[in-house]
Amino acid sequence: xxxxxxxxxxxxxxxxxxxxxxxxxxxxxxxxxxxxxxxxxxxxxxxxxxxxxxxxxxxxxxxxxxxxxxxxxxxxxxxxxxxxxxxxxxxxxxxxxxxxxxxxxxxxxxxxxxxxxxxxxxxxxxxxxxxxxxxxxxxxxxxxxxxxxxxxxxxxxxxxxxxxxxx
Amino acid sequence: xxxxxxxxxxxxxxxxxxxxxxxxxxxxxxxxxxxxxxxxxxxxxxxxxxxxxxxxxxxxxxxxxxxxxxxxxxxxxxxxxxxxxxxxxxxxxxxxxxxxxxxxxxxxxxxxxxxxxxxxxxxxxxxxxxxxxxxxxxxxxxxxxxxxxxxxxxxxxxxxxxxxxxxxxxxxxxxxxxxxxxxxxxxxxxxxxxxxxxxxxxxxxxxxxxxxxxxxxxxxxxxxxxxxxxxxxxxxxxxxxxxxxxxxxxxxxxxxxxxxxxxxxxxxxxxxxxxxxxxxxxxxxxxxxxxxxxxxxxxxxxxxxxxxxxxxxxxxxxxxxxxxxxxxxxxxxxxxxxxxxxxxxxxxxxxxxxxxxxx
Numbered sequence: 001x002x003x004x005x006x007x008x009x010x011x012x013x014x015x016x017x018x019x020x021x022x023x024x025x026x027x028x029x030x031x032x033x034x035x036x037x038x039x040x041x042x043x044x045x046x047x048x049x050x051x052x053x054x055x056x057x058x059x060x061x062x063x064x065x066x067x068x069x070x071x072x073x074x075x076x077x078x079x080x081x082x083x084x085x086x087x088x089x090x091x092x093x094x095x096x097x098x099x100x101x102x103x104x105x106x107x108x109x110x111x112x113x114x115x116x117x118x119x120x121x122x123x124x125x126x127x128x129x130x131x132x133x134x135x136x137x138x139x140x141x142x143x144x145x146x147x148x149x150x151x152x153x154x155x156x157x158x159x160x161x162x163x164x165x166x167x
Numbered sequence: 168x169x170x171x172x173x174x175x176x177x178x179x180x181x182x183x184x185x186x187x188x189x190x191x192x193x194x195x196x197x198x199x200x201x202x203x204x205x206x207x208x209x210x211x212x213x214x215x216x217x218x219x220x221x222x223x224x225x226x227x228x229x230x231x232x233x234x235x236x237x238x239x240x241x242x243x244x245x246x247x248x249x250x251x252x253x254x255x256x257x258x259x260x261x262x263x264x265x266x267x268x269x270x271x272x273x274x275x276x277x278x279x280x281x282x283x284x285x286x287x288x289x290x291x292x293x294x295x296x297x298x299x300x301x302x303x304x305x306x307x308x309x310x311x312x313x314x315x316x317x318x319x320x321x322x323x324x325x326x327x328x329x330x331x332x333x334x335x336x337x338x339x340x341x342x343x344x345x346x347x348x349x350x351x352x353x354x355x356x357x358x359x360x361x362x363x364x365x366x367x368x369x370x371x372x373x374x375x376x377x378x379x380x381x382x383x384x385x386x387x388x389x390x391x392x393x394x395x396x397x398x399x400x401x402x403x404x405x406x407x408x409x410x411x412x413x414x415x416x417x418x419x420x421x422x423x424x425x426x427x428x429x430x431x432x433x434x435x436x437x438x439x440x441x442x443x444x445x446x447x448x449x450x451x452x453x454x455x456x457x458x459x460x461x462x463x464x465x466x467x468x469x470x471x472x473x474x475x476x477x478x479x480x481x482x483x484x485x486x487x488x489x490x491x492x493x494x495x496x497x498x499x500x501x502x503x504x505x506x507x508x509x510x511x512x513x514x515x516x517x518x519x520x521x522x523x524x525x526x
Contacts, residue, residue, distance in 0.1 A: 028245075028307060035300065042293075055289035063296025064326060070303050071322045074315060127285050128346050 014040035050126025094156040192421040193223035233410040245308035250415035253301030257422035260294040264429045265349040267468040287346040306404035317403030327502035332381035334510035338374040352438030364442045367435035389487040428479035439468040
């Protein structure tokens, strides 16, 4: 009962903060509003009985992504309207590899490799032990593929930076 | 059926922990000044009360009575919010640190910690991630170039060293197989080759070095206190702050130091463990058992934890007044090019040793 009430309150606030993140005039307010929204998302995970996901949500999205966003926003004076963006073309090979890997994951999903195992809704299914066990047991291939996509992204980013230096 | 007595006991524990944390922060501000004074052959503040022990009280009164200046050009909302965003996470992070064996009281199991979460150490990382925003936003909202630079340095420093810190902790998690700090402390009481306590420092020596360096960077302490380097940035992110708002930043930093010391002690030095002490008393291999009462054991363990944390707090101060500050490019180089590869190496070596059943 109280869980339902909390769920609806958190959901409404989540939607409001995300809308504000889009509509806010200042990019800094946008970023902070998005950070608050990440917390509400983490809260929903806790209500669903998945504390591990909630912690990871906060650590990765708030601790890494949002810090980077704020860093970039503060480095460049984004209070001017952003008109000149992204003059370069993405390196074709890397983008092809990423698209191919995403398609591969989609293929495996459709094959039913990613279907929910038995006993998905038992108590404690969102605990750290269970998440780790399932990742390593049933979802090892998709998990590794996802990490490979990230690696390709990292290499692509490094490639863009090195181009600017004329090497 | 809700067990109200258990709730009451935990409420009591959390109040006590909060009070001890705050008073340790107060004592630490004095200790910092006294110890730095002794290292520089001075006396330090010794006028208020015996040995200057009442100095923190005088400082607190001064902070509250001072005029609270809010500069005209700041972003008022975020400017006021930033100190709160620093101090609240700093106070929350200590909640999962255990400081003693589980107690058994009339059928109830009482953990000597505020909250025994399933996610344990991830909770501390998540809370630490929140704490950094106070500094970044405070630096930005102050509308001051020095403050902004302090905030930016803090952001980049945090990202660089958080990765190394998490990777170093993964080694510990592999060896002890649990995210709960209470379990990690518990397993460190088991014996290696039958007589050596299996403390983290012995199992993960490289991980310990990486962790302690990253923790110093995460808490913005010398030699990594670039966000508030007074020679370059006036006061860094808190240049524009005065009275109690400044005090909140200050207290947040000290509270983070306490949590960091408690974490170092818990992960690498056995937490509340005393070698050979179990919940029935001392058990020496091949020498026999020396029985003790449960409350006496708990007392010894809390004392042992306090001594360990106290030592690491002293180490923080010792290093601050001994080492010079890094240059910023040296700092990022150390984080990305030295600590992260070493941490990855540590994970691989730990995995190999575990496969060989050495640890």
